[in-house]
Amino acid sequence: MTHPSAEIGMPLAEVDTPALLLDLDAFGRNLKRMADQAAKAGVRLRPHAKSHKCPVIARKQIEHGAVGVCVQKVSEAEAMVMGGVRDVLIANEIVGAPKLQRLAVLAREAHVMVCADDAGNVADLSEAATAFGVTLEVLVEVNVGADRCGVEPGEPALALAQLVAGSPGLRFSGLQAYHGAAQHLRGFDERRAAIAQAVEKARTTRDLLEKNGVACPLVTGAGTGTYQFEAASTVYHELQVGSYVFMDADYARNLGADGRPVREFEHSLFVYATVMSRPARDRAVCDAGLKASSVDSGMPQVYDLPDVAYVGASDEHGKLKLAGKHNTLAVGDKLLLIPGHCDPTVNLYDWYVGIRDNRVEALWPISARGPGI
């Protein structure tokens, strides 16, 4: 883990770059707004910690009423439990003896749930649970439209749920029904239609299970792009929203019911960068490239300088195209960039530099960073 590039109390302008900044005021408003929305809809909040990878943030979400968090990896679950989180859903399949053993051991320390979509994997989960004398709570992941992991809705889900329910050391706890592909459909109606289908698949599967005597106490899913539809569905009990705490440039391209970009949550996460070269009238280069901001969902956007565009990323450089009056940008000037995609960008850093009133107020370790063993 690298040292943070800032000290508590330091003026923002002195923070060395590249750094991952968190605007603590905007972040706090995002926390509160989502908590309010969930409370209003009468659903539980289980934010996805894969976005922030930071137990400090997880604990703040829980202080705002979340029941716990979800994660994607055993290593993330370990980081959360070691950081004081008592309720963690691994919203993903966990495969292989080393990880299953760690999962079983972790279930001694906290309430841990995991997903499954394969009979052989259920047998392995059962073996690990019995070997370590724990009960693992298992959700069956259902493919509600993303065509990634998950068994098909209906009979295949029922069969796997029955297998889980009959396996020593396991308890069937419900359905994981997340539609990832729907999150970034740009149009409001597209997202609504995709989630209507997902809800229908989750509902019919739940009903089939209960008709067959398999209690299904939990249906969980949803993301920042669609959460209001799952919240209103009466089928989903929990929301697994992650990106809402930060908002990235990609999510900001989603359109609302009025056809305009959704501005429900604020950009609170920024890559702080320095202009390191100013070689031509219309060109500057900053020190934040591919190793400082993930470009899988598009380039980062320059914040609050409308005449400066981030047009190309190489490993350690960001190329800026300049127009109009902001041609005064000079070597040494610092910029705020809105990451294209927050999750993999956070994963490049070891620290959040929390900023309030233009000063460093907090340094939070990104202790679940990494590819996720």
Next chain:
Amino acid sequence: MTHPSAEIGMPLAEVDTPALLLDLDAFGRNLKRMADQAAKAGVRLRPHAKSHKCPVIARKQIEHGAVGVCVQKVSEAEAMVMGGVRDVLIANEIVGAPKLQRLAVLAREAHVMVCADDAGNVADLSEAATAFGVTLEVLVEVNVGADRCGVEPGEPALALAQLVAGSPGLRFSGLQAYHGAAQHLRGFDERRAAIAQAVEKARTTRDLLEKNGVACPLVTGAGTGTYQFEAASTVYHELQVGSYVFMDADYARNLGADGRPVREFEHSLFVYATVMSRPARDRAVCDAGLKASSVDSGMPQVYDLPDVAYVGASDEHGKLKLAGKHNTLAVGDKLLLIPGHCDPTVNLYDWYVGIRDNRVEALWPISARGPGI
């Protein structure tokens, strides 16, 4: 820094995933081949450590005859010097007092060179050098075609070189003349033509400097995609090749003089992944997504399984499309992926897991990992 997911002596099949594997035999052959090519051409090798971020690998390159390494960041230079490397070129501009102070202090420990393309930055370099009582060797970066950093060839480069030469605490040491944009031009003739232009710009600039009494002992540049042209130019003294040690999927798309993909260096770097879901006849999902392999230059490629294609990356998942006889791929099976782009993929990991004869032989820390303060 996370713990390695492997132990020395462990069979490859037991290494947990995602892991960054280094095939030590292929890596060794790449090391030797590039050393031989440089020796044959009579140019020095100064490999780019931004690709591997690992002092162990840097020292092996030096054992094979390299004069030192280059890097892009002060933090990388520090990691190299602390790891035993005695000669480091920061092939990049360094901006801001904190980094310049660290650079000056580092120059007490090892031979360190740095680039400049701005008069104000030269003044700052001079101030830091005199404040710390060191002499900093400075190369003027010339824009030889990449249109990123660098002053224009000819008179602007001469003016900056003269400024460096006349600045207290600085020594003008030559020209940084790297054409990054040429490295991935696919056609052999395209790359040759781009480097012919770069060589001409470097040559005329060097000649102008010397005509004006400014000695120019060093012209340095080149990358894995074009090195043979710079090596044959009689203008370049050093080659800054980086990716040759690993080879990634993107470089493997470059074509040679015969119109066929260049196969001069071998793929030695792999992301090791596990199939974690097998939900449909033609679909599998592995545990290596955006946080395990950078997709900025295209998806990773599945190694040695021609009927399996990596078709989509989400944060923690890689979607595999299956065809033909390899439909037997099962949950728990492990795969080798060739990263699309090696540098930012390496940057996601803390350890190389070195493999020989299907066993773990080495664990090398990626100690310069990070966005690079």
